[in-house]
Amino acid sequence: MIEISGLRKTYRSRRGSVVAVDGVDLAVGEGDVYGVLGRSGAGKSTLLRCVNMLERPDAGTVTVDGLELTGLRTRELRPARHRIGMIHQHFALLSSRTVAGNVAFALEVTGVPRAERKSRVAELLDLVGLTERADAYPAQLSGGQKQRVGIARAIAARPKVLLSDEATSALDPETTDSILRLLLDLNRRLGLTILLITHEMAVVKRICTSAAIMRDGRFAESGPVTELLQQPGSELARGLFPLEAPAEVPGATVVDVTVSGEEADAPLLAELARRFDIDVRILAGSVETLAATRAGRWRLALPGDADDNREALDYLRKRGARVGEPA
Numbered sequence: 001m002i003e004i005s006g007l008r009k010t011y012r013s014r015r016g017s018v019v020a021v022d023g024v025d026l027a028v029g030e031g032d033v034y035g036v037l038g039r040s041g042a043g044k045s046t047l048l049r050c051v052n053m054l055e056r057p058d059a060g061t062v063t064v065d066g067l068e069l070t071g072l073r074t075r076e077l078r079p080a081r082h083r084i085g086m087i088h089q090h091f092a093l094l095s096s097r098t099v100a101g102n103v104a105f106a107l108e109v110t111g112v113p114r115a116e117r118k119s120r121v122a123e124l125l126d127l128v129g130l131t132e133r134a135d136a137y138p139a140q141l142s143g144g145q146k147q148r149v150g151i152a153r154a155i156a157a158r159p160k161v162l163l164s165d166e167a168t169s170a171l172d173p174e175t176t177d178s179i180l181r182l183l184l185d186l187n188r189r190l191g192l193t194i195l196l197i198t199h200e201m202a203v204v205k206r207i208c209t210s211a212a213i214m215r216d217g218r219f220a221e222s223g224p225v226t227e228l229l230q231q232p233g234s235e236l237a238r239g240l241f242p243l244e245a246p247a248e249v250p251g252a253t254v255v256d257v258t259v260s261g262e263e264a265d266a267p268l269l270a271e272l273a274r275r276f277d278i279d280v281r282i283l284a285g286s287v288e289t290l291a292a293t294r295a296g297r298w299r300l301a302l303p304g305d306a307d308d309n310r311e312a313l314d315y316l317r318k319r320g321a322r323v324g325e326p327a
């Protein structure tokens with residue numbers, strides 16, 4: 001749904017130039033929720049703004065729903081942008097318009113006839129759970145409600161893609177959770193493809209099927225979350241499942257074990273202990289629900305050296321687990 005290839009963007013000013021995006025390739029499939037995670041200044045906002053051409057990249061291509069946006073003139077971009085919704089950290093609502101008025105505005109600018117607007121506004125407010133607040137002004141709303149208006153407005157023109165620029169950063173954890181639940185619901189009900197940027201690992205954990213870690217304008221790692229979890233040394237795996245435990249235990253072999261899908265809920269460690277008659281020690285770890293799947297990750301200590309434990313570790317691998325040295 002979104003294909004980005006060789007994207008570069010440099011900002012030039014009197015004080016010099018900053019390479020904000022430095023050669024990014026990205027493919028977001030239809031119906032994916034793709035999270036780009038990174039610290040402040042990593043280039044996330046610039047990348048997102050290049051997807052709907054709020055920033056013109058210096059090099060590379062951006063294709064959304066089969067249309068190469070980088071090849072379009074400014075005049076041609078306007079209708080193309082209607083296929084891409086966007087939500088913002090600080091909501092960007094019109095303070096002089098009511099909730100219904102803000103949503104109607106998005107329909108006005110995309111040329112929806114007046115007769116259709118009213119019913120579409122009602123439909124959208126129902127979708128985001130704001131029917132009761134239709135006549136309120138933004139100043140009378142909570143942060144979560146403001147973001148719901150932002151979401152209703154962003155999907156008003158029935159876009160295929162929603163871009164989210166730190167949409168939950170200004171919200172408390174409980175409200176963040178309700179907004180993420182709404183995004184996931186829209187993703188599933190409308191088949192909406194979502195590309196989001198965030199600095200919060202919890203956002204990736206909660207709703208993303210794929211993710212990238214961005215640093216200094218580049219992707220340090222990227223791919224489906226379940227695959228990244230299985231990758232040796234993955235920063236994302238460490239962030240999602242921190243294993244705070246010693247990497248060495250005298251007289252024992254210490255390994256990190258990652259499983260996803262059904263095996264995460266199987267009594268895998270109990271079976272391991274029984275089958276090989278070993279006292280497995282769990283040094284750290286958990287089983288959790290991610291957006292698309294269940295996943296488990298543990299640091300284990302098995303008595304004896306690597307040779308003593310070869311068969312046991314092979315058994316775990318046969319069961320689909322990734323077994324590696326502590327990272």
Ligand SMILES: Nc1ncnc2c1ncn2[C@@H]1O[C@H](COP(=O)(O)OP(=O)(O)OP(=O)(O)O)[C@@H](O)[C@H]1O
Nearest residue numbers: 011018019020038039040041042043044045046047
């Ligand atoms: N309009 C601009 N002019 C000059 N430099 C800019 C501009 N916008 C961003 N930059 C610089 O580009 C780099 C990437 O910024 P960007 O905002 O894309 O990062 P980010 O990861 O989104 O960070 P944040 O979360 O703080 O917004 C930074 O060094 C930033 O200072």
